Structure formats: C-alpha cells, structure tokens
Amino acid sequence: MPFSYELNKTPYIxxxxxxxxxxxxxxxxxxxxxxxxxxxxxxxxxxxxxxxxYSMAKIVDDANVxxxxxxxxxxxxxxxxxxxxxxxxxxxxxxASSVIRAVNRALVVVDLPFGSYQSDPKEALRSAxxxxxxxxxxxxxxxxxxxxxxSVKRILNAGIxxxxxxxxxxxxxxxxxxxxxxxKEEHEAEKLLEDAEILEKLGCFAIVLEKIPALLTKKxxxxxxxxxxxxxGGKFADGQVLVIHDLLGxxxxxxxxxxxxxxxxxxxxxxAISRYVSDVKSQDFPSEDEQY
Numbered sequence: 001m002p003f004s005y006e007l008n009k010t011p012y013i014x015x016x017x018x019x020x021x022x023x024x025x026x027x028x029x030x031x032x033x034x035x036x037x038x039x040x041x042x043x044x045x046x047x048x049x050x051x052x053x054y055s056m057a058k059i060v061d062d063a064n065v066x067x068x069x070x071x072x073x074x075x076x077x078x079x080x081x082x083x084x085x086x087x088x089x090x091x092x093x094x095x096a097s098s099v100i101r102a103v104n105r106a107l108v109v110v111d112l113p114f115g116s117y118q119s120d121p122k123e124a125l126r127s128a129x130x131x132x133x134x135x136x137x138x139x140x141x142x143x144x145x146x147x148x149x150x151s152v153k154r155i156l157n158a159g160i161x162x163x164x165x166x167x168x169x170x171x172x173x174x175x176x177x178x179x180x181x182x183x184k185e186e187h188e189a190e191k192l193l194e195d196a197e198i199l200e201k202l203g204c205f206a207i208v209l210e211k212i213p214a215l216l217t218k219k220x221x222x223x224x225x226x227x228x229x230x231x232x233g234g235k236f237a238d239g240q241v242l243v244i245h246d247l248l249g250x251x252x253x254x255x256x257x258x259x260x261x262x263x264x265x266x267x268x269x270x271x272a273i274s275r276y277v278s279d280v281k282s283q284d285f286p287s288e289d290e291q292y
Contacts, residue, residue, distance in 0.1 A: 031066050031107040033139065033161050033205040039066070039238070040227045046206075046239025048229050049247065052078050052095045056244060057102035065106055067229075069141065069241060070096045072111040072171070077245040084170045085114045089127055096135035109163050110137040114171040117142055117151045124151035128160050141208065143169035145195025149202065156203045164199040166192050167233065168211035181232070183212045193220055200224045208241065209233040211258070232258035 025044055028035045039046050048067035051057035052074045060068055074095050075087035089112075096110045110131050117124030128140045139161035142148055155162055168182045176182070183189040193216075196207055206227040209217050214234025221228045221236055230237030242259065245251045249264040279285035 028066075028105070030105055033107070036066070036107070036206055036227050036239075037225075040225075046227055046229060048239055048241035050074075050241070050243045050245075051099050051102075054098045054102045057099040060244065061103045061106050066239070067241070068099060068103060068106040068108050070099050070108065070110040070135075070137070071141075071243065072113050073243050077243060077251060083173055084111075085173075087113050089113055089116050089130060093131055093134045096131060096137050100136040107139065108137050109139045109141050110135065111141050117155075118144070118148060121150040121154040124148075125154045125158055128155045128162075129158065132160055139163055139205070141165055143171050145191070146198055149198060152199065152202050152204065162202075162204045163229075164196070164204045164207040165210065166195050166199075166207060166212075167209050170210075179211070181211050181213065183216055189213075189216050192216065193223060196220045196224050196228075200226050206239075209237060232256060 025042070026038065036046055046067065047065050048069055049060050049065050050069045050071045050073060051060045052070060057068060070092065072084040072087050072092065074091070075081045075084045078095070079087065079091075081087070092110060092113050096108070100108055112124070112127050112131070116127035124142075131137050131140055140155065141163040142152060142155075143165040145164075145166060152162055152164075168176070168179065170179075173179070183192045189212075192212065199207055204226060206229055207220075207224070208229045208231065209220060210230075211232035214236055217228060217230055217233040218236035221238055227238035229239040229241050231241045243251075246254055246259050247262055249261045250266055250269075252264075252266040276285065
C-alpha cells in the first residue's frame with residue numbers, strides 16, 4: 001500500500017515516503033556515458049559542474065554531481081584571462097590530472113582548447129589522445145557542428161567519447177563579437193538543430209547547449225536521443241551545467257540571467273580573511289592553545 005502524507009501523520013512517515021520515492025531512481029556508483037543515456041530515457045535530469053583542481057573536485061564529486069567538466073573556462077576563473085582562447089593543451093592536461101585524482105563517481109569531461117582540433121583532424125586526435133593518456137580523463141568536449149565533423153569523427157574512431165557544444169561557443173567569441181543569446185533567428189536555429197543531429201549521428205554522447213532560447217533547447221532535446229546539457233538554455237535541457245566559481249559566488253561581477261548563486265563566497269571569504277589579518281595584527285592569533 002503506497003504512502004500518502006497527511007498533516008496529522010508523524011514526520012517519519014513523510015521521510016519514509018520520500019525515501020521510497022528516491023529508491024525508484026537508479027543509483028550510479030560510477031557515472032559513465034551509458035549512465036547518461038539511461039538518465040535521459042528515465043527522465044532523470046543530469047547535473048554537471050566545472051572543477052579545475054583536486055580540492056574543489058573532491059567536494060564536487062562527494063556532492064554526487066554526475067559530470068565534472070574541466071572547462072577551458074579555467075582560462076577565465078583560474079588564470080584571469082578575458083577569454084578562453086589563451087589556455088593551452090598542456091595547461092588543460094595539468095588541470096584535468098588534478099581533478100581526476102580526486103574523483104570516484106563523476107564522469108570527467110575535458111575541453112579541447114582553442115586551436116587543438118578545429119583545422120586538422122590529425123591534430124584533433126593527437127590532442128584528444130594526450131588528454132586521455134596524460135590526465136586519465138573519461139571524455140573530451142569540442143565546440144562546433146558540421147565545421148568540425150572530420151575532427152569529431154577521427155576522435156570517435158579512436159574510441160574516445162566526445163561531448164559536443166553548440167549555441168554560444170566561447171572559443172569563437174571574436175567571430176560573434178558578443179556574448180548575447182544565439183540562434184534567435186530562424187536560419188541560425190535551423191543550423192543548430194542540423195548540427196545537433198550531425199553530432200548525434202557521428203556518435204557524440206551528449207551536447208552542451210549554451211545561451212539559446214528555451215524553446216529551441218526543447219526542440220533539440222526532443223529531436224535527438226542523446227542528452228542535452230544547458231547553460232543558459234532553459235529548463236527543457238536534459239541536464240544543467242554551471243561554472244563552480246559562479247555557483248558559489250566567487251565571481252561577484254558576473255551576473256547573467258541564467259546564473260543562480262547558492263553562496264556568496266566572495267563576501268564570506270573576504271570577511272574571514274579580514275578577520276585573520278586583524279587577529280595577526282592584534283597578536284590575537286596564534287593563542288596559547290594554538291602553539292606547541
């Protein structure tokens with residue numbers, strides 16, 4: 001007999017009901033490409049966050065995030081560059097290696113950086129192989145559609161899982177000239193849908209849809225069988241991704257409409273550090289109990 005919560009019931013019955021509901025969804029001890037396809041089929045939303053170092057990746061993985069993206073956004077939040085373009089393949093491998101050492105459950109996907117795959121399929125394969133061999137990553141991510149078809153095909157033929165990325169593609173920022181919403185015009189929306197189908201047919205296991213209209217995300221998500229992961233793509237995507245620094249409020253000057261902050265670490269960390277400085281200056285730290 002199913003539980004039905006009523007106001008006069010004891011709280012533990014409500015908790016038992018919640019537990020019973022949660023059991024119906026499969027628990028994944030290790031998330032794989034196959035797991036993500038299953039999640040889409042079952043209607044379970046996919047969670048994805050960025051991480052770039054061991055300590056942060058450990059926290060993210062322990063919180064049961066499904067996918068950890070070692071994004072080229074490290075160029076912005078870790079190195080202070082204006083765009084993602086300056087980060088190198090060697091630097092991406094360094095960040096990915098740090099993350100991999102921390103992770104036990106999540107699928108770790110690594111961005112192929114700008115210039116390492118766009119023009120030459122052989123170079124794309126070499127770059128992907130280096131990431132997989134030297135970092136231990138589980139998959140790579142690339143930006144673009146039909147333009148990078150041969151590079152994607154070459155990487156997939158080597159047995160390396162590939163995640164696509166359509167819509168606003170930050171590596172092409174100088175081509176677009178702005179970070180505004182993409183694919184609002186019919187012709188661009190049609191091309192994005194065609195590119196999504198091409199990436200699926202090639203064998204990509206998922207596609208990130210960045211900063212496009214929510215209804216277009218819905219159309220793409222219904223059209224293809226592989227999961228879509230939205231960032232500024234609305235609620236109809238099969239999953240969501242955010243940059244961890246944005247979610248935690250460490251990047252306080254970045255305020256796009258799609259961002260939900262769950263903490264204000266910029267302020268909290270600043271206050272904690274100020275207290276430390278004050279305690280050192282006043283000789284309150286270290287105390288008698290904090291020395292040998």
